[in-house]
Amino acid sequence: MRIQVLVFLMLFASCFLSAQTISDVTYSVSEVNCGIGPRGCLAYSINERGHISGTAIGGPFLPMLWAQGNVQVLGSNLVGGAGLALNDRDEVVGESILGAFLWRDGGLVDMGVGACSTASDINNAGEVIGGVGDCNSPLKPFLWKDGILTHLSPDNFNAEAISNRGDIAGCLYTPGTNQTDLALWRDGTIRDLGSLPGCNVWPGAMNDRSQIVANFRDATDPQIQQSVLWDGNTITILQPLPGDDSTQVFSINDRGEIAGISYSFQSQSPGHPVIWRDLVPIDLNQLVPETLQPLFGSLVVENNRGQVVVNTGLSGNKFAGPVYLLTSGQVRTDN
Numbered sequence: 217m218r219i220q221v222l223v224f225l226m227l228f229a230s231c232f233l234s235a236q237t238i239s240d241v242t243y244s245v246s247e248v249n250c251g252i253g254p255r256g257c258l259a260y261s262i263n264e265r266g267h268i269s270g271t272a273i274g275g276p277f278l279p280m281l282w283a284q285g286n287v288q289v290l291g292s293n294l295v296g297g298a299g300l301a302l303n304d305r306d307e308v309v310g311e312s313i314l315g316a317f318l319w320r321d322g323g324l325v326d327m328g329v330g331a332c333s334t335a336s337d338i339n340n341a342g343e344v345i346g347g348v349g350d351c352n353s354p355l356k357p358f359l360w361k362d363g364i365l366t367h368l369s370p371d372n373f374n375a376e377a378i379s380n381r382g383d384i385a386g387c388l389y390t391p392g393t394n395q396t397d398l399a400l401w402r403d404g405t406i407r408d409l410g411s412l413p414g415c416n417v418w419p420g421a422m423n424d425r426s427q428i429v430a431n432f433r434d435a436t437d438p439q440i441q442q443s444v445l446w447d448g449n450t451i452t453i454l455q456p457l458p459g460d461d462s463t464q465v466f467s468i469n470d471r472g473e474i475a476g477i478s479y480s481f482q483s484q485s486p487g488h489p490v491i492w493r494d495l496v497p498i499d500l501n502q503l504v505p506e507t508l509q510p511l512f513g514s515l516v517v518e519n520n521r522g523q524v525v526v527n528t529g530l531s532g533n534k535f536a537g538p539v540y541l542l543t544s545g546q547v548r549t550d551n
Contacts, residue, residue, distance in 0.1 A: 269299030309335035387415035489513035
């Protein structure tokens with residue numbers, strides 16, 4: 217069943233409300249020291265302990281876990297690897313040249329998925345989701361838990377985010393067409409939430425209230441990207457910052473705060489790190505010390521404690537750049 221995409225024209229309201237909101241929360245800022253080579257890291261996910269998974273770039277790309285100021289490479293054989301997601305037990309999943317991986321208790325766990333696979337997300341119960349295939353056809357969705365691999369249905373569902381309740385969010389792709397729909401898998405049943413051209417869901421893009429955020433291409437100009445929130449009933453388009461035309465979202469916490477970027481495709485501007493509170497976009501540049509401004513981001517995620525990771529790589533013709541951890545409280549800068 218398709219539901220109408222509701223467009224909320226909030227540009228005037230966002231200017232007014234964000235001015236009220238930004239005085240409520242400020243951030244201290246520290247740089248995530250990856251400690252591996254001169255090229256730094258790319259950060260993809262943060263858990264409730266403030267630990268971060270991602271990719272360390274010291275030559276080859278290797279999946280990494282950053283915790284309490286220390287970085288750990290998760291298997292030197294996982295070349296081309298990325299730690300796409302982690303849970304609160306510091307169990308990390310991702311992909312590499314060897315396929316999907318699960319890192320648990322200091323070692324790698326064989327999930328039996330082979331080289332043509334990827335693991336996109338993991339919840340606190342240790343349930344892993346991703347895609348697996350035979351290298352000659354599109355990946356098919358799977359759920360792995362306690363050594364048992366279960367293939368999900370339908371095959372054209374792309375499982376990307378899993379909540380602690382076990383709900384799974386992703387996209388449905390219609391074979392032979394360009395149609396893609398946002399979808400929710402729950403207890404063996406798939407629910408079509410509505411058509412989104414070029415639908416894309418990131419790991420961590422669903423909270424434990426089963427609210428989902430996703431990205432899609434504008435129907436009139438496919439080069440412009442937009443983002444939506446599904447709140448259990450309706451799909452709402454998230455507005456960019458004034459003057460921008462595009463958004464990209466990466467996470468939503470249990471308070472319903474959404475983390476991502478706002479940018480202008482038309483002017484080729486770099487992304488501004490944004491938190492949407494009550495659907496209002498707030499530029500994090502207004503909440504960090506002036507010494508860091510302008511702060512540009514390419515991937516921004518947030519946990520339930522209000523800690524925000526701003527990844528500055530993959531933007532402005534840079535592949536890797538500093539990664540910042542923002543913690544709500546009194547504004548200061550850590551050296």
